[in-house]
Amino acid sequence: MAVPFISEVKRTHTCGQLTATNVGEEVVLFGWVHNRRDHGGAVFIDLRDRDGLTQVVFEPDHAEAHGLAGSLRLEFCIGVRGKVVSRGKNVNPKMKTGEIEIKATDLTIFNRSEPTPFPIEDSIDTSEEKRLAHRYLDLRRAPLQKSLMTRSKMHSLTRAYMVDHGFLDLETPFMGKYTPGGARNFLVPSRMxxxxxxxxxxxxxxxxxxxxxxxxxxxxxxxxxxRDEDLRVDRQPEFTQIDVEMSFVSQDDIFTIIEGLIKKLWGEVLGIDVPTPFARMDFYESMAKYGNDKPDLRFGLEHTVLTDLIREHGDAGGVPMMFEAVQNKGIVKAMVVPAEKAMSRAESDKLEEFAKQAGAKGLARAKVAEGGEWTQSPLSKTITPALRAAINQAVGAKTGDLILFQFGKESLVHTVMANLRVHVAKKLGLIPEYGSGGQWKFLWVVNPPLFEHDEDSNTWVAAHHAFTRPHDEDVPFLLSDPGRVKCHRYDVVLNGFEIGGGSIRLHDPKVQAEVFKALGIGEEEAQTKFGFLLDALKFGAPPHGGIALGMDRLAFLLTGAESLRDVIPFPKTKTGTDLMTGAPGDVDDKQLRELHVRPVPPPQK
Incomplete structure (x- = not known):
């Protein structure tokens, strides 16, 4: 007589729960056949669910279950009832349940499985494309299940922490009015x-x-x-953030709340006590030393800005290309690869290839010899001893060190040198290819500019958004010198990743009007674009500010995942497609007519 599994016989334990303390108990387990071994009499399987594995043995003395076990194959979904027994000397230390096994008395097959397109194992060589096309199978693998369970715990901890600190969990619309600025929006046509x-x-x-x-x-x-943006390792078209806003606060109040949340997440998930408060760094210092506003502080290799030094020595310094870059309002930067991390000539040549891939025309370099002389460099033929000595002193170069130079347009130099710094660090083993390497370097990057200059249009644009509060002392320069205006915006950075960003908002209508003027936005245009918010701010709006933390990035870093896609249940590919469902897909003409939309074919290449 068949045992009524599920309707009457309920699961008693998970497949990662049983230990020696359960020996002698009758238990019921549900799960999937992870592997199967037929020893000529007894049939052994490892039964798997999200919690782990349990070994189950089917012996001939329970003929019905034993006979059915002979038909079991990998990934069959089954239910088992039996008694917990000790494995004696055959303990498997690699399994949480390795001290015991289940002597099965009853078995049911809920569903059979065809051979899977790839093995359900921790480590597999299957292409990501195939795994994403069968994501529901990929998600059976323990590493991904562990990552998503960690993420679930992060959600729970976040909600508990925020509620404990007096925050209300409130929803906002997904579909709203398009407002310019920031990232490109996905648009949804309205049928009505x-x-x-x-x-x-x-x-x-x-x-x-x-x-x-x-x-x-x-x-x-x-x-x-x-966000309808091009994708990369840490970006998806749809993403999840921990969104926060507070009234009657300063920047420091927001930092305290967020540091407490991060401390809780790292403590509860990894058992790591994160020191607080986090270090703080001025935006301009970050750009000068690291080339970006999200520096990885797990290693050195800091940049040195040599612009003023080159200007002082002028054309007589013997490096005309550097001097020309300075005259054209560019910058000169250098980075030292220390002698103890020596790179061969071939390895340093490859660095130039990397720099060119990052957009540079080349990569000047010099090896420091005894007495401060330069070798392996065309610069050594023309540079004056005075300038060479000054550069050696400025960058702290010693015998055997390799100096890398980049000069030209400021934004490009920063970008190339920032990428080169991380690339060299990985080459030298200073940081792992991915994961934290056991180091967690948190940092607040503060006091950035309110505006950025758009060279194409020769106008000033908001570096973040138009409602960011400028520093009080910089308000007089909003119209006369926008480039010098700093603001109360901040990013929290971890190991080279921006994990969150926010600002203190503008609530003063007069200052807001001046910011709009600096951006070339007139009153009528401002009302058209942001009218509902501007109207609201007139009615006693409190001082306020906030931040958004990237939940995907936090999970990515906490779990040490290789890709952001490993912590998102159903991610998109680099081209924004879903290989499993085929999205985005075509729709028929009737639907398009209802939406009053006519597709335009892409231009012929």
Missing amino acids: NAGKFYALAESPQLYKQLFMVAGFDRYFQIVKCF
Whole structure:
């Protein structure tokens, strides 16, 4: 007679739960056949669920179960009832349940499985494309299950922490009005409003500010956001962030809350006590030393800006290309690869190839010999002894060190040198290819510029968004010298990744009007683009500010994953497609007519 599994016989334990303390108990387990071994009489399987593995043995004395076990194959979904027995001297230390096994008395097959397109194992060589096409199978693998269970725990811890600190978990719309600035939006055509479109929110920014105007004081949300941007290792078209906004606060108040949350996550998930408060670094210092505003502080290899030094020595210094770059309002930077991490001539040649891939025209370099002389460099033929000595002193170069130079347009030099710094660090084994390497270097990058200059249009644009509060002492320069205006914006950085960013908001209508003028936005245009928020700010809006932390990136870093896709259940590929479902897909003409949309074919190449 068949045992009524599920309807009457319920699961008693998971497959990672049983230990020697359970010996003698009758248990019921459900799961998937992870492997199978037929020893000529007894049939052994490892039964798997999200919690682990348990060995089950089917012996001839229970004929019905033993007979059915003979038909078991990998990934069959089954239920088992039996008694827990000790494995004696045959303990498997690699399994949490390695001290015991189940002597099965009853077996049912819930569902059979065809041979899977790749093995359900921890480490496999299968291409990512095939795994993403069968993501539901890929997610059976223990590493991915562990990552998603970690992520689930992060969500739970975050909600508990925020509620404990007086925050309300409030929702905002996914579909709203398109507002310019920031990332490109996904657009959703409106069937009921012909020719009009919703924009999928790239963040709840405007709505959460309205919550502050409404008096809710402390808001948070773990929310899905959307950006129609080119993808990379740490970016997806839809992503999740921990969104926070607070009223009546300073920048320091926000830092304290966020540092406490991160401390809780790292403590509860990894058992690591993260020191607080985090270090802080001025934006301009970060750019000068590291070439970007998200520096990886797990290693040195800091940059040295030589622009003033080259200017002082002028054309007589013997490096005309560097001097010409300075005259053209560019910069000169150097980085030292220490002698104890010596690179061969062939290895240093490959660095130039890397620099060119990052956009550079080349990579000047010099090996420091005895007495400070330079070798392996065309610069050594023309540079004056005075300038060479000055550069050696400025960068702290010693005998055997390799100096790498980059000069030209400021933004390009920063980008090339930032990428080169990380590339060299990985080559020298200073940091692993991915993962933390056991180091967690948190940092706040503060006081960035409010505006950036757009060379194409020769206008000033908001570096973050138009509602960021400038430093009080810089307000007089909003119209006369926008480039010198710093603001209360901040990013929290970990190991070279920006894991969150935010700002203190503008709530003063007069200053807001001046910011719009600096951006070339008139009153009418401002009302058209941001009218509903500007109107709200007129009605006693409190001082407020906030931040958004990237949940995907936090999970990516906490789990040491190789790719952001490993911590997202159903991710998109680098081209924004879902290989499993085939999204984005075609729709028929009837649907398009209902939406008042006509597709335009891409241009012929």
